[in-house]
Amino acid sequence: MSKAPTHPATIRALSLTALLGLWVVAAAISADPMILPQPWALIGPFWKAVVSGTLPWHLWMTLTRVIWAFGLAMSLGLVLGLLMGRMPAVDRWLDPWLVVFLNLPALVLIVLCYLWIGLNETAAIAAVTLNKIPNVTTIIREGARALDPGLAAMAQVFRMPPLRRLRHVVLPQLAPFIAGAARSGIAVIWKIVLVVEFLGRSNGIGFQVHLYFQQFDVAMVLVYALSFIAVMLLVEWLILQPFEARVRRWRGA
């Protein structure tokens, strides 16, 4: 009898181990720690950065920006998506804007925000938020268009007040779309935050990567990048996936 692993957590661990193995092999082949150090060679620098407090501090700065941009992009995108999905007139007017912003390169938007608003936190968060809003809007608009007219009629006949309608009739139908937007959103947002920090902030993971890039310190670039990837994986597993599972509970039932 074959014993192929089936538990998702086991597969996840094995898959990550395989990636680590690939790294070890690649490092062995390149045989130059200046280009690609072995994974265990990062443990020392990582620990030093943690103990000195620099890594947690920069991690926290980046995380704050991600949370701000994520929250703003999600709530503004939700409102815009709902409006555009429910009101054809609004949709006709705003759709061309959406197309323009969807196709505007992230870098252009970042540079423009820094030029117009200044090299400050507001510009940084605005740049990331503006980059993400069109995407969230598009996804939520799909959901808003697919809202069940039968349930809307029911809510209307029984005179459900607007807030209760939103919470119990509309949002549950949008939940899969919100989860999808959140999932793709968080991944894109933290990458853009790094670019924003790289270009115009004096703290955060992106700033540190910039610093070590100028010193050709591959090990420290990897330490910072991997630390943040680890944080984002935790967010995915501890927050996003449980949220999705909860939201879908009634389907499987």
Place this chain on the structure above:
Amino acid sequence: MIAAEIRAKSFGPAQVLRDIALRVETGEVLAILGPSGIGKSTLLRIVAGIDGDFDGAVVRPERLAMVFQEPTLLPWRTAAENLTLVHPDLGREGALAALARVGIGDKADLFPRQLSLGQQRRVALARAFAGDPEGLILDEPFASLDPDTAEEMLALTERLIAEARPATLFVTHSEAEARRLATRILRLAGRPATIAPDKEGR
């Protein structure tokens, strides 16, 4: 009391209804018969206030309830929550009692997808009566049920109507159902549909 005067209702170029006047007094049950596609649901949606795009006027009571052609429950809320979300004053106890009255008191904590169509229709019926309606609109509430279940639902509805005595508008294409439940029967016929003169003069 429900009163409606619909001079015309069209979907695009196609006119569906014309010159319909009806009035249902409190405690009265008016059945509307007609073949499939004639415009019965369209008429009910106008009377219920869901569709406001027509030529005419409707007077409807404050507390209005409707049983739709489909159960139209919130699939992500349990049977009991489907009642309390629409009628918050009911509370959990009231919802359980209302579900017990339609014979599914033991299903209160199941989601609609976990219920059979007949049970879902019972929840919809319980939801309609839980608000003590002054006006009640039923759109083929017994469609696609087996004869025994349909009969049981019919008896149940008869009892609930006798208790609450709302002004009831009841759509069906079953002559037998109409005779059983209604105090008065109207027929829709023609294209665009209007009220056909009743030959039997009931």
